[in-house]
Structure formats: C-alpha cells, structure tokens
Amino acid sequence: MHLAGLLVSTLPEPPDVEEVIDTDGLTGSDWLQAGGIFVGSIVVAVIVNRIVRAVMRRSVANEFAVIITARLCAYTVFAVGLVYSMSSLGVRVGPLLGALGITTLVLALALQSVAENFVGGLILQARRPFTIGDTVELDDHVGVVTDIDSRTTVMRGLDGTMIRIPNGDVLKNPIVTLTRERLRRSELVVGVAYDSNLERATEVLLEAVGRVERIVDVPEPMVLLTQFGESTIDITIYYWHRSEVPAELAATHDLMLAVHQALADAGITIAFPQMVVWPGHDADGDPYGRHPGPVYSEQPHAPPPAPEPASKRDVERRRRRFSRR
Numbered sequence: 001m002h003l004a005g006l007l008v009s010t011l012p013e014p015p016d017v018e019e020v021i022d023t024d025g026l027t028g029s030d031w032l033q034a035g036g037i038f039v040g041s042i043v044v045a046v047i048v049n050r051i052v053r054a055v056m057r058r059s060v061a062n063e064f065a066v067i068i069t070a071r072l073c074a075y076t077v078f079a080v081g082l083v084y085s086m087s088s089l090g091v092r093v094g095p096l097l098g099a100l101g102i103t104t105l106v107l108a109l110a111l112q113s114v115a116e117n118f119v120g121g122l123i124l125q126a127r128r129p130f131t132i133g134d135t136v137e138l139d140d141h142v143g144v145v146t147d148i149d150s151r152t153t154v155m156r157g158l159d160g161t162m163i164r165i166p167n168g169d170v171l172k173n174p175i176v177t178l179t180r181e182r183l184r185r186s187e188l189v190v191g192v193a194y195d196s197n198l199e200r201a202t203e204v205l206l207e208a209v210g211r212v213e214r215i216v217d218v219p220e221p222m223v224l225l226t227q228f229g230e231s232t233i234d235i236t237i238y239y240w241h242r243s244e245v246p247a248e249l250a251a252t253h254d255l256m257l258a259v260h261q262a263l264a265d266a267g268i269t270i271a272f273p274q275m276v277v278w279p280g281h282d283a284d285g286d287p288y289g290r291h292p293g294p295v296y297s298e299q300p301h302a303p304p305p306a307p308e309p310a311s312k313r314d315v316e317r318r319r320r321r322f323s324r325r
Contacts (some may be wrong), residue, residue: 034088041081049074067132067148068125113168117151120167124148130177135245137176138165142245158245183216184243188255191232192263193271198225198233201268202297205237208262214251215239220300232271 052070125148130136135144136155141163143155152164178184192201202223209221219240227234237259241251263270 030088034085037081037085037088041078041085044081045074045078048077068122113166114151116168117166120171121148121150121153123171124153124167129175130180134180135178135243137178138170139173141165142178178245179243181243183219183240184248185219185238185240186248186252188237188239188252188259189226190235190237190259190263191229191271192235193269194233196233196268198235200266201235201263204262204266204268205235205259208258209237209239209255211258211262212239212251212254214241214247214254216241222299224299231273 049070052073053066056066056069130145132145132147135142138153138155141155141157143157143163145153146156146162147154148167152166153170155163155165157163190205192198202225205223206221209215209223215221221237221239223235223237225233226236237255239251239255241247260270
C-alpha cells in the first residue's frame with residue numbers, strides 16, 4: 001500500500017470531469033437509451049457465452065479452450081456495449097481510458113493477490129496441467145476439478161464438499177493429476193513375522209494378487225522384500241489399477257482381503273508390535289531347512305545381475321602378459 005501511495009503522488013493529475021463527461025443537453029430518453037444499451041450488452045454477452053460453448057463443444061474436445069473462448073467473446077460483447085452506452089451519454093472515451101489506465105495501475109499494485117490469482121487462472125487455462133473432470137491433488141486437497149474461474153480453481157471433494165483454491169496457490173504448489181493416465185500404481189505393505197519363510201510368503205502374496213480382479217495383469221504386479229522393521233519383515237506389493245480414486249479404494253480393499261485370506265491359509269503370521277521374552281534356548285538356525293545358495297529372484301522390471309568379476313589370478317595373468325609386450 002505504501003508503494004501504491006508513492007506511485008499516486010508521482011502520477012499526473014487525472015482529467016477533470018468536464019473533460020470526460022459532457023452532460024449538457026442530456027434528456028431522460030438519453031439516459032434510458034444508455035441504460036437499455038448497457039442491460040442489452042449484458043444479456044447479449046450471456047447469450048453469446050452459451051452459444052459459443054454449445055458450438056465449440058461439438059468440435060473441440062478441450063473443455064478449457066471452450067470456456068476461455070466463450071468468456072473472451074462475452075467480455076468483448078460487454079465491453080463494446082459499455083462503450084456505446086457511455087458514448088450515448090456524451091462520455092469522451094479517450095480521456096476516460098487515460099484516467100482508467102492510471103487507476104488500474106494503482107489498483108494492480110494495491111490488489112496484487114487478486115491480480116496474481118487472475119493471471120494464474122489464465123496460465124492454468126493455457127498450459128492445462130489438468131482438465132475439467134480430472135481428479136487432482138492440490139494443496140493437500142483431493143477432488144474432481146469442476147471449473148477454473150478468474151480467481152479460484154473449483155473442486156468437488158471426495159466427500160461431496162466444494163473446494164475453492166486460489167489460482168496463485170495452485171501454481172505455487174505441486175500439482176498431482178491422478179487421472180491423466182488410464183492406470184495408476186499403488187502400494188500395500190504387509191509385515192510378516194521374523195521366523196517366516198520369506199520365499200513362501202512372497203509366493204503366497206503374489207498368488208493373492210492374482211485373485212483380485214480389479215488389479216490389472218499388465219503392467220505386472222511385484223511383491224518385494226523392502227525392510228527389516230522393529231517387529232516385522234516388510235513386504236511391499238506394487239499393483240496397478242484404474243486411476244479413479246473409487247477404483248483405487250476398491251482394489252485396495254479387495255487386495256487386503258485376499259492377502260489376509262492367503263496368509264491365514266498358509267499359516268503365515270501377519271506380525272504386529274509386541275514384546276518377546278527370550279527363554280534362553282537357541283533359535284532355529286536354519287528356518288528354510290537347507291543351506292541357502294545364491295539368491296536371485298525373477299522380477300518383471302528389474303535388470304539381470306551383473307557379470308561376475310574376473311578372479312585375482314586372471315587379473316595377475318593378464319598383467320604379466322601385458323608387461324611382456
């Protein structure tokens with residue numbers, strides 16, 4: 001505000017009212033005519049907005065392009081009507097535009113947040129990081145985008161609430177579009193007891209994933225050992241499903257049910273935080289019933305193992321052969 005006050009003090013004086021408006025000779029019919037033109041411009045702008053939207057939706061698939069084009073056409077019609085309305089009252093548009101330009105500059109400095117949101121709306125509609133109907137995560141809110149107006153991005157939350165986020169905040173924060181692609185990947189962490197046969201556990205979990213119809217086969221799901229926890233060995237299931245949030249929730253529900261059933265049938269314990277009193281006897285030194293050999297698991301997206309390095313004897317032999325040359 002202080003900067004705006006300094007700017008006002010340095011600007012030239014605005015033109016007098018007599019230079020802008022010539023009220024001599026105005027009659028009641030002139031005022032009625034100006035009012036009719038003004039109201040008519042609003043009505044025509046609304047009609048143009050609806051017509052342009054209806055026509056463009058038949059040939060243009062992008063809803064943002066339809067909205068911005070329709071609004072620009074409506075604003076243009078309203079601006080033309082406003083100019084004609086003021087001209088019928090004897091308003092000199094040239095000096096008035098000069099005065100409005102100075103006022104607009106001062107207001108732009110005083111209302112920076114409003115201008116930021118307006119420009120942010122134009123950038124969002126031009127760059128289109130998401131479209132109307134997409135499910136997005138914006139500023140810790142998840143919902144379906146319903147509109148982008150001159151100030152806010154409007155979303156319908158998953159609980160049915162309407163959420164308005166300022167366009168400036170949308171541009172400043174990460175934009176996560178959940179439904180841009182047809183499929184999306186989720187994760188489910190399952191913790192098993194430390195005395196579990198991990199090979200058998202991963203096989204059982206992979207079979208459980210195959211029973212869930214809402215999980216797609218391509219890309220293939222993966223079941224990987226990921227962490228030694230405080231009370232569990234964590235196994236993470238990576239699975240793909242349709243990108244809509246209701247589909248994600250349903251797939252996770254079905255997968256949890258299938259995992260619980262499969263582990264219960266296999267006698268594998270889903271571990272939980274607990275305190276164990278050690279009686280003092282030695283634990284089973286070989287829970288797998290054999291001496292472990294090389295470990296290599298077939299994973300659909302992992303590269304093959306690196307080739308074995310040459311032995312020290314081979315390295316020394318090559319060094320001697322090179323030194324003789």
